[in-house]
Amino acid sequence: MSRPAGNCPQCGARIEFQFSCAVQTVCEFCKSIIVRRDVDLALVGKVATLPPNSSPIQLRSEGIWNNKAFHVAGRIVYQYGLGGWNEWHLVFQDGKSGWLSDAQADFVLTFPLEPSEPLPQKDTLQTGNTFEWSSIRFHLTTLTKAHYVGVEGELPFEYWDKSEVLFADLRSADAHFATIDYSEEPPLLFLGESVTLDQLRMKNLRSFEGW
Amino acid sequence: MEARALVCPGCGGSVQLRGMTQTASAVCIQCLSIIDTTTPELRIIQQFMAAQRTLPLIPLGTRGKLRGDLYEAIGFQTRQIEVDGMAYEWREYVLFNPYKGFRYLSEYDGHWNDILPIKGLPIPTSGGVSYLNESYKHFQTATAETTYVMGEFPWKVMVGEKADCTDYVSPPRMLSSEKSGNEITWSIGEYMTGAQIAEAFQLKTALPDARGIYANQPSPFGNSVGSSWTLAVFLIAALAGVMVLSSMFMSQKEVFRQKYSFFPRTGVENSFVTSVFPLEGRTTNVELSVNTSLLNQWLYFNFALINDDTGEAYDFGREVSYYNGRDSDGAWSEGSASDTVLIPSIPPGRYYLRVEPEVDAASISSARGVNYEIVLRRDVPFNIPFGIAALLLLIPPVFTTLRKTRFEQARWQESDHAPAASDDDDSDSGDDD
16 A cells, blocks of 8 residues: 655655545644645644643554454544543554544544434434434433544544534443534534443553553 | 642642543642642632541552552542431542543442443333343432542532432442433442452551441342252252151051950959060160040040060050030030050060050940050151251241341331331432432
8 A cells, every 4th residue: 555645835744644544644743734635735724732631542552343453543632621532533454434532531432324314403402312323222411512622643534623512422221322523514423332441452552650 | 741740729739640631620638629620720619618627548549459450549529418417428439540540439337339430321110220131229319418528530529519319229239320410420339348448459457347238238148048948948858858768668567456445443443454566676666546436535544565575664644535516616626536656765575565544434434435446556757856857947048038138128228218117218209309
């Protein structure tokens, strides 16, 4: 696989996309956000300094889920009422993307799902609402307004210049998890479940002094 | 770089941080300020008063292994509920591992729970909730108020903050919901003893003994009731088997049978002796049966079983009486016209029986008399000890059942569903609903 490469339009540093599905990356040197359009690299913004982060996950962590290996390619960082929260972009060996969210070391693995019916409008949402996707009945438990803080690494879509984003979190009786991301129009649906790092057989995790 | 300590914006003191950046608030123990750690501004959420400072039984910073995973105690709070004007206070610990996240411990009266947030949603049932195919019974609903805090919390903790807490039990597990504002959070606890906690955290000082019975404390009789009944039934069946088997090996041989008629005459010796009969085999019992034609009469027999060779005699007396009639309550009867007695341990030999019937002469017409038959059997099964043994075997299961019942009563006495003894408890749950 030939890796698309080029130079950072801002600082001239070498830019190399590790994952062919990625369309956006961040220059490691000048923190410019660079997107791939046809064959050109375009500068679209700059990441402010990311807040301190204690996630045990980092870029280039690896794991295995359902017998498929994945790499951690990038992340979107949000800030919400209880602090920072990362959405880690996973790239599986078959090229598909998944998302590992980490809020206060509570890990949820989700995959995008194309809903058969349009998702509910954000102003109609109320906790307790129920929806059914993939034959699982979900109850809306939490509505979270999060602030977009920044990005790191490679993402499968262009994601920058956001401000406040609404997330609707849903749970099922058998511990399945769903989230509706209202940062785009139409909104995006992700389905998955709570996981532990042991279940994901993670390697290359960050090390913490004394732990 | 994660900060390991911050400067308290209230007093300038140092506040140690153990939860890295995963916590949302931290308490300055010098000036009792609660600091919002989610933003660099370090806003003070609250400054609180504490009449007395409670010391956690697990000092903050202590690490322990819970179900194989290492955790550090980083936060501590006391909370209370009020029932009938009485405050009940318990203690909660926030545990943290950077790879595993948060976990909690609670302690009340020496009873501990290991608590984790749950991932699914419990389903309401008629008497409680069901979660992952396990049903939990509603135990208590009450409003819990935070009364004292120390260390760090993954939420913005406040003293005086109230939450509606509902507990559902399926010992040793407990499902709890906490509702504050619109948010409902669910967690699952599993009962632990103080000894297990002290062992997990290698505590130097002993933890207080548990008092009373806690909501989800596993019953020490949980499985023992069923198994004690199973064991008793098994032993009784075995005993019955032995009984049947032993009776098969007993000869139960009839050694003597003779019919007599008795015509009482005053002033005359009524005694007589039977012919000699052999008692064979080992030393064993002899059963004597008397079947009489008595009706509304009594007869007293003086018996002596006499060894013809040695003259050794076994004396015993039996009274036989049988009455019946009819009164305002209907037919009645008393006694029996026949009697059986077992004479134990008679050595083999040649024996005869001396029989002396006695009677109140007036009660038996000398003309009609009384007919009776004496039967002697050698080596008969003796079932009464088996019956006693069977009854003794039933004592443990009956006792265990009673103790389990008492344990469950003590458990539910502390719940919203206590038996009618205190009506106030019921009205409390009503208030909270």
